[in-house]
Amino acid sequence: MNKRTQTSARPPQDRPPEGKLRRGWAKLRRNKAALFGGILILIYLATALLAPVLFPGNPSAPNLARSLERPSLEHPLGTDELGRSILGRIIYGSRVSLLIAVGVILVGLLVGVPLGLVSGYYGGKIDFGIQRVTDTMLAFPGFLLALALVAVLGVGLKNTVISVGISMVPMYIRLVRGCALSVREQVYVEAARAVGTRDVVILLRHILPNVMVPITVQTSLGMGMAILFAAGLGFLGVGVQPPTPEWGTMLGSGRVYLFNSPHVATFPGIAIFLAVLGFNLSGDGLRDVLDPRFRI
Amino acid sequence: MRQGFLLSIRDLRTRFHTYDGVVTAVDRIDLDVYRGETLGVVGESGCGKSVTALSILRLLRSPPAEIQGTILLGGTNLLNLSPDEIRRIRGNAISMIFQEPMTSLNPVLTIGEQVSEAIRLHQGVTRQEALKRAVEMLQMVQIPAPDLRVQEYPHKLSGGMRQRAMIAMALSCHPQLLLADEPTTALDVTIQAQIVDLMQRLKEEFETSIVLITHNLGLIAEMAKRVVVMYTGKVVEEAPVEDLFREPLHPYTQGLLGSIPRMGRKLETGRRQLQEIPGIVPSLLEMPHGCRFHPRCNQAMDICRKEEPPLVHPNDRRRVLCWLWA
Numbered sequence: 001m002n003k004r005t006q007t008s009a010r011p012p013q014d015r016p017p018e019g020k021l022r023r024g025w026a027k028l029r030r031n032k033a034a035l036f037g038g039i040l041i042l043i044y045l046a047t048a049l050l051a052p053v054l055f056p057g058n059p060s061a062p063n064l065a066r067s068l069e070r071p072s073l074e075h076p077l078g079t080d081e082l083g084r085s086i087l088g089r090i091i092y093g094s095r096v097s098l099l100i101a102v103g104v105i106l107v108g109l110l111v112g113v114p115l116g117l118v119s120g121y122y123g124g125k126i127d128f129g130i131q132r133v134t135d136t137m138l139a140f141p142g143f144l145l146a147l148a149l150v151a152v153l154g155v156g157l158k159n160t161v162i163s164v165g166i167s168m169v170p171m172y173i174r175l176v177r178g179c180a181l182s183v184r185e186q187v188y189v190e191a192a193r194a195v196g197t198r199d200v201v202i203l204l205r206h207i208l209p210n211v212m213v214p215i216t217v218q219t220s221l222g223m224g225m226a227i228l229f230a231a232g233l234g235f236l237g238v239g240v241q242p243p244t245p246e247w248g249t250m251l252g253s254g255r256v257y258l259f260n261s262p263h264v265a266t267f268p269g270i271a272i273f274l275a276v277l278g279f280n281l282s283g284d285g286l287r288d289v290l291d292p293r294f295r296i
Numbered sequence: 297m298r299q300g301f302l303l304s305i306r307d308l309r310t311r312f313h314t315y316d317g318v319v320t321a322v323d324r325i326d327l328d329v330y331r332g333e334t335l336g337v338v339g340e341s342g343c344g345k346s347v348t349a350l351s352i353l354r355l356l357r358s359p360p361a362e363i364q365g366t367i368l369l370g371g372t373n374l375l376n377l378s379p380d381e382i383r384r385i386r387g388n389a390i391s392m393i394f395q396e397p398m399t400s401l402n403p404v405l406t407i408g409e410q411v412s413e414a415i416r417l418h419q420g421v422t423r424q425e426a427l428k429r430a431v432e433m434l435q436m437v438q439i440p441a442p443d444l445r446v447q448e449y450p451h452k453l454s455g456g457m458r459q460r461a462m463i464a465m466a467l468s469c470h471p472q473l474l475l476a477d478e479p480t481t482a483l484d485v486t487i488q489a490q491i492v493d494l495m496q497r498l499k500e501e502f503e504t505s506i507v508l509i510t511h512n513l514g515l516i517a518e519m520a521k522r523v524v525v526m527y528t529g530k531v532v533e534e535a536p537v538e539d540l541f542r543e544p545l546h547p548y549t550q551g552l553l554g555s556i557p558r559m560g561r562k563l564e565t566g567r568r569q570l571q572e573i574p575g576i577v578p579s580l581l582e583m584p585h586g587c588r589f590h591p592r593c594n595q596a597m598d599i600c601r602k603e604e605p606p607l608v609h610p611n612d613r614r615r616v617l618c619w620l621w622a
């Protein structure tokens with residue numbers, strides 16, 4: 001009896017809250033997977049920002065006397081072959097992977113979005129040219145393209161960002177071009193042209209905002225992909241070079257000790273898995289929340 | 297003659313290069329618009345009304361479109377202007393309103409941003425000043441609480457209100473010519489009447505000429521002084537509105553007028569249906585020989601099937617493209 005009164009006294013759960021943001025939040029909250037993804041991203045970001053607080057020492061300083069130790073109170077995730085704390089290196093590695101992911105997305109956006117807009121809006125020969133290059137790039141598996149670019153550019157943090165970034169470009173071009181193609185046929189674009197609006201203004205003010213939703217979703221999914229690609233390059237030894245702590249590189253060097261000290265490779269692998277999972281889940285969630293059919 | 301031409305179209309031909317061949321949507325038409333008048337352009341779907349309007353402002357993508365002829369606006373041939381020069385004409389000397397008010401405003405921009413766009417472009421004023429004039433324009437088209445409306449997004453406006461906003465946008469630079477492409481078709485009847493009144497009033501106020509494109513003959517009767525009837529990309533008849541309604545010359549015009557239901561008029565004996573024009577508009581890719589209307593014409597003669605009809609001027613204010621009057 002008591003229980004029932006309590007339930008009815010509570011405000012109904014599915015009352016639509018006012019405001020777009022609150023409605024979006026309510027929808028996101030109901031999507032448990034997206035919420036979990038969001039929490040993973042928050043933990044990831046907090047780790048990257050607070051790395052010096054979470055691990056006061058130098059994650060790259062070797063201590064050969066204590067190499068390949070199992071997890072203990074002092075080193076909760078054990079130590080690697082050079083006696084460095086794996087926890088510390090994972091914490092600092094989050095900074096490196098975040099830096100790479102953001103850089104990669106910036107390269108992808110700055111190159112892909114303008115090309116996609118121009119390609120979709122103008123059509124004709126420009127479109128043909130851009131699309132044939134895009135086709136060629138898409139013919140390679142994304143990772144292979146990044147690997148080939150590293151072979152040309154060389155290893156290191158900067159070149160990892162550039163090569164993984166370029167391998168993301170065709171994806172953005174396709175996405176933005178498709179949206180621009182449909183938006184340019186809208187009457188409001190014709191109406192804007194009919195009052196004499198310049199093409200640049202039409203692209204930036206009328207078409208770009210209408211493409212923002214898919215770009216946002218793609219960016220969240222792309223972050224996860226960028227982390228995975230960069231880790232893959234690191235694993236193969238052509239990504240970020242030691243002693244910089246990078247998850248993929250850690251995984252690669254831990255591979256050798258897989259039978260006697262499995263923790264050296266396992267924990268960086270889990271870190272990669274959780275970060276990528278976080279971005280993928282929240283990307284899917286964002287797509288549901290921002291779906292244009294539910295807007296307005 | 298009245299005060300003279302504002303716009304003078306000669307030999308305008310608009311063709312589209314498609315995979316199936318070349319489609320001639322507008323076929324060598326001549327058209328004049330006088331200062332301050334409303335010219336009605338009527339015809340079925342696909343007869344080239346809208347393409348004519350889009351050709352005037354060169355809003356068709358080219359390729360595939362190809363526009364030939366001359367379109368004189370105060371002595372300048374619009375077809376010879378550079379892309380930048382024609383852009384300065386659009387929304388300034390000539391502007392256009394479209395059929396679908398629900399989709400002709402961008403959902404992600406506020407009403408104010410969109411209505412002030414033409415003012416900012418053509419009058420070189422600041423953002424604030426342009427917005428102030430946008431509010432004045434919205435007031436003129438009788439949108440309630442315009443100072444609040446400019447901050448809002450289009451989804452808060454009804455279809456009628458959006459069409460008012462479009463009219464405000466089109467007239468914001470006091471154009472000499474307004475191309476109205478089916479401005480009331482998507483609206484319900486009471487709102488149509490309001491929009492018609494509004495356009496009439498603003499036309500007087502700004503001394504704007506209007507080219508009213510519609511298939512609504514009632515709207516033509518109410519607003520236009522002169523009427524041009526188009527069929528398959530050609531002008532088949534032109535007349536002052538009273539003459540056209542009293543005595544249509546072209547069998548196609550007769551058919552159009554005959555197919556309007558009228559209150560109190562008995563249907564012809566033996567017929568329980570409304571009069572119609574048999575058949576459909578022919579595909580632009582397969583034009584009939586001779587007169588393009590002959591397969592649907594109830595007065596077709598032998599010559600109609602063989603030769604293209606001549607342009608006949610029964611008096612100096614009328615013309616008709618038909619063998620019957622030759």
